[in-house]
Amino acid sequence: MRIIVGITGASGALYAMELLRHLRASGHEIHAVVSAYGWKLLEHECGAGRAELAGLCNYLHENENLAASIASGSFRADAMVIVPCSMRTLAAVAAGMADKLICRAADVMLKERKNLILAVRESPLSAIHLENMLKLARLGVCLMPLCPGFYHRPQSIAELAAMMAGRIMDALNIPNEVCQRWQGM
Ligand SMILES: Cc1cc2nc3c(=O)[nH]c(=O)nc-3n(C[C@H](O)[C@H](O)[C@H](O)COP(=O)(O)O)c2cc1C
Numbered sequence: 001m002r003i004i005v006g007i008t009g010a011s012g013a014l015y016a017m018e019l020l021r022h023l024r025a026s027g028h029e030i031h032a033v034v035s036a037y038g039w040k041l042l043e044h045e046c047g048a049g050r051a052e053l054a055g056l057c058n059y060l061h062e063n064e065n066l067a068a069s070i071a072s073g074s075f076r077a078d079a080m081v082i083v084p085c086s087m088r089t090l091a092a093v094a095a096g097m098a099d100k101l102i103c104r105a106a107d108v109m110l111k112e113r114k115n116l117i118l119a120v121r122e123s124p125l126s127a128i129h130l131e132n133m134l135k136l137a138r139l140g141v142c143l144m145p146l147c148p149g150f151y152h153r154p155q156s157i158a159e160l161a162a163m164m165a166g167r168i169m170d171a172l173n174i175p176n177e178v179c180q181r182w183q184g185m
Contacts, residue, residue, distance in 0.1 A: 002075075002078050003078060003172065005033070006032075008034075008084060008085055008088070009038050009041050012121045012146045013038070013041045015119065015161055016042070018162060019081070019083055022166075023169070030057040030058050031058065031069070031070050032060050033068075033101050034060075036063065061101055063102055064101070066104055071104045079109075081119060082102060082118050083119035084119055087120070087128075090120055093118070106118075117144055117172065118133075118143055119168060120145050148160045148164045163179045165178050166178030166179025
């Protein structure tokens with residue numbers, strides 16, 4: 001599959017790094033794009049910069065480059081996940097504001113009826129945030145709050161990150177054993 005991963009300036013850059021590691025290992029073609037505040041949060045929360053990101057994807061696009069391959073529906077990307085997804089980017093996607101590459105690529109996913117997953121992160125949520133999510137959910141977008149479960153009794157932050165990464169891969173329809181599966185009690 002050809003998968004686009006957008007990284008924006010919400011807290012939770014670790015989730016993006018974890019997802020990219022597993023997607024890379026699974027052999028899919030990965031196109032990454034990072035917003036200006038996405039870069040700041042990657043540095044602040046993970047100490048990661050361009051070199052680390054470039055090593056986790058096949059193509060690292062500039063968010064200002066609206067002429068990038070993934071800006072066109074004719075490129076035929078299969079799916080896109082924005083992780084973490086800020087409320088600003090959520091609002092832009094809900095409004096059809098395609099002025100940055102992440103938002104344009106998401107807009108393309110919507111118009112081409114492709115799998116779009118928004119791993120949103122904010123707390124608490126305002127009515128504006130909720131309305132934007134509802135609008136997109138009604139269009140078939142998968143809203144996936146970065147709220148890992150605790151039923152597998154995680155012992156570390158890494159396990160929490162893996163839990164979310166695995167569930168996002170589930171939403172991408174990629175078979176994986178990244179997250180622990182509930183077996184009943
Ligand atoms: C340390 C830090 C943490 C932030 N965490 C969040 C967050 O969890 N959710 C959110 O919606 N915005 C958060 N923001 C605000 C966004 O970065 C800001 O709205 C920015 O305009 C988002 O732009 P982008 O969507 O292009 O990345 C945070 C900002 C900073 C500096």
